[in-house]
Amino acid sequence: MNVTKFEHSHFAHCESGVMSSLLRHYGVNLSEPMIFGLSSALTFAYLPFIKIGGMPLVAYRSLPKSIIKNIQKNLKIKMKLETFSNKEKGEQRLNQLLSEGKVVGAQTSVYWLPYFPPEMRFHFNAHNLVVYGREKETYFISDPVFENSVECDKESLLKARFAKGMMAPKGLLYYPVDIPKDIDIKSAIVKSITKTAKSMLKTPVPISGLKGIRFLAKSILKLEKKDKKYAKLFLGHIVRMQEEIGTGGAGFRYIYASYLQESSLLFDNDAILEESSNMMLEVGDKWREFALMIAKSIRSKKDIDFEAISNKLIFISTEEEKVYKKMLEFIGTK
């Protein structure tokens, strides 16, 4: 039996949650919002040409694994990432790490994890969890999106770690190997805020950032001519990506508001950051209103007012724009 003492915490999002609890275990105390913000994970992307489950890709955060990689880069924490060519090697390595007393992050599919209720089991390959122990054929898991720690049988965990298809995890395991004594959080905050604000405001391609939001707004108008069932599924899909997949509410906007607030404290209660945080929180509320509009129109038998939904999204993009400009004001003072 190899079970390391590990403190489970309930987080909003899998990857930032895993990184927060992994790093805490290895001695670095950073909240989930700090991890999320410092890795510049907030974004928006609408990629109609990439289909998942027949629906175009809508993302409120950066690519999977980018949180792990950006935390490594921005905080100079050395992470070890291991993938495997086959299941046997992947299983052996996990067992070996556990027997060394390590606690490791792992990427898995959601669908094959038996502790997920059927209502939440979709084919999504970029889920993250912490494995902290094993007893015979049972693994002890801290899955950040669950309230309590869970257990998983060997076969299921292996199947989930080696699920194939888009974003296949390939058995990915990760853990910190070297953590610097002094982490310069303040300069990392400045860098990450600059990056997030600039990429949202100035992305040259029309599919991401604020332009991506406006592009999606235009596509919603076009749904008028499409099959009604498809139109409703498409709208529902946007809300699912915004709320269902573990975003802390409002497509990560609330987590980010929390990051801005925490950052403000670290900069001696910086007023501009505090204001940015409040603004982002309000933008989050607007996203929730947008979700509510969609849910009502799906439920209703009446014709959908695509124009109203689209206009709401345009309005959100202009409100969000103000937040990023405010964040850059803070950068201007540094």
Add this chain to the structure above:
Amino acid sequence: MDIKNVPQDDSSTYAKNKKAIYAKDEDGSLKVIGSSGWNVEEEVTKQALDDLKQSAEDAYCKVKKGEKSTLYYYMFALRMDLQLLSEITGFFKWTIKRDFKPSIFEKISDKRLSVYAEAMGKENKDLKILQEINYECN
């Protein structure tokens, strides 16, 4: 959003679980709070689940009528689609579509069948038998 406004709607799609939401407490600081569900989210999750269920039921009836092979049903029953099954197995979509024909699937090689079985977490023999579900086909 204020903590007191965080929905606690006991959504069926949460299956008694809670999700962490970030919201503002009375002092104005943002905190994590567990939410038992939100009607809005439940609506869209149910919509997706119903759509998957309906696809599986339609497929089930097509198999019953002899129009499609059991593989076709299991693909939908496991919440997959042609694209995903193609990505997982590495088979071209058109070759998978061919296996949806009962006459072709009946003669499938064990090797090819085991690739499907592995993708779907099933035994070879189970893939050839239609599992009865509680659904009346028209």
